[in-house]
Amino acid sequence: MEIKDMLIRLRYALEIKNKEMVEIFNLGGVEVTVPEVVQILKKTDDEEEEENDDQIKCTTSMFDSFLNGLIINKRGVQEPKPGMPNAPAQPSQKGEHINNLLLKRVKIALSLTTEDMLDIFANAGLTVTKGELGALLRKEGHKNYKECGDKFARNFLKGLAVRYRG
Incomplete structure (x- = not known):
């Protein structure tokens, strides 16, 4: 399953609007705008994909950042425990499926x-x-x-x- 398809299905399931998608991406550390989100989510046929230069490909790191932003959006920023250093969001391990x-x-x-x-x-x-x-x-x-x-x-x-x- 392609990352774009997972993003589209997750967006549909949770009824996330374009502005919320931008906020979630930003919370995850990826700066995007509403038009860029539309380009990321744009469905294309395989034949059109080669010709379509205005579409943005959602990479694994972008999807990882989106999921991290979703956690922050739904649960809030995790406050560090007393005496613990501020830990950045854990990126996925390279081999993780x-x-x-x-x-x-x-x-x-x-x-x-x-x-x-x-x-x-x-x-x-x-x-x-x-x-x-x-x-x-x-x-x-x-x-x-x-x-x-x-x-x-x-x-x-x-x-x-x-x-x-x-």
């Missing part, structure tokens, strides 16, 4: 519990066990880590749309 990153960050941003996530998958018609979900949310390199496939990401976004849009 983008679908796993999506699940983790949206779970944090929306304060979802494991049961909530299982319900979201059930809304999309996909049965996921707690063990499978735990494996998808683990840190890469853990012995029980499982890479999240496009099917899981697509169904998660579909279930999210059902939950938040009705």
Whole structure:
């Protein structure tokens, strides 16, 4: 699944407007304007893609920044604990799969519990066990880590749309 498709589906599921998208990107550290957001989200056919120079490609780092901004937008800026230095937002690790990153960050941003996530998958018609979900949310390199496939990401976004849009 392409990053642009995930961004479009997440935007639809959470009913995020263009101005909010700009705010979220800015909170994540990427400066964009409303016209640039429109260009990022613009759908094109594969044949037109080569000819279309006004479209902006959403990179993995941009998507990572968007997800970080979504967390800040939904939960607020995390205040450092007394005696702890100010830590910048953690960028994703280089090898981390983008679908796993999506699940983790949206779970944090929306304060979802494991049961909530299982319900979201059930809304999309996909049965996921707690063990499978735990494996998808683990840190890469853990012995029980499982890479999240496009099917899981697509169904998660579909279930999210059902939950938040009705």
